[in-house]
Amino acid sequence: MKFFLDTANVEEIRRINELGLVDGVTTNPTLISKEGRPFKEVIQEIAGFIDGPVNAEVVGLKSEDMVKEGRELASWGSNVIVKVPMTEEGLKAVHTLAQENIKTNVTLVFTIAQGLMAAKAGASFISPFIGRLDDIGKDGLELVSKLKQVMSMYGYDTEIIAASIRHLPHLEGIALSGADIATIPGSIFPKLWSHPLTDKGIEGFLKDWENYEKNQEEV
Secondary structure, eight states: OEEEEEOOOHHHHHHHHTTTOOSEEEOOHHHHHHHTSOHHHHHHHHHHHOOSOEEEEOOOSSHHHHHHHHHHHHTTOTTEEEEEESSHHHHHHHHHHHHTTOOEEEEEEOSHHHHHHHHHHTOSEEEEBHHHHHHTTOOHHHHHHHHHHHHHHTTOOOEEEEBOOOSHHHHHHHHHHTOSEEEEOTTTHHHHHOOHHHHHHHHHHHHHHHHHHHHHHHO
């Protein structure tokens, strides 16, 4: 399973990328707005040092506006992916962009039907939102699992990006459900590689080593 970093913070992306954990990046208008920098400048900087897909989202609501924005976004880098909302107008835009070999990520997917329609329209990626489904009492992990079945059953190349990840059980469940990609907020990453028993084990090893060195000095 691939890891995408869900942030527009360049410093955060560089730090986690040094661990070899970043296969791509997802952004959205909210994340971009937090950086206080020009949209194009941020996306191009990220795309310049991340080899994998870098997602940039359109803000238009009409298909013609999305297509125009999508063409512009795609021109910013060969690895820039155009994020489009899961709407009728969005599907129309995805279909047009796909015919121009512009890769898209259909975001805000909450049902199997939505994911299937996006794949059929030509989406390169679909993004089911796990945490938001959990918020309304639905099983986000089950959706990912069923979407994977549908994509495999009908031979779609569309990759599933599990989004809205909130905690460790989400990531582990997503991995078991067969998602192609998990897009993870930078704030969540340290919680994934940390564990109290790991910290306790390191502390114990260091204490034993200190005692060993002390005994060696006394010999």
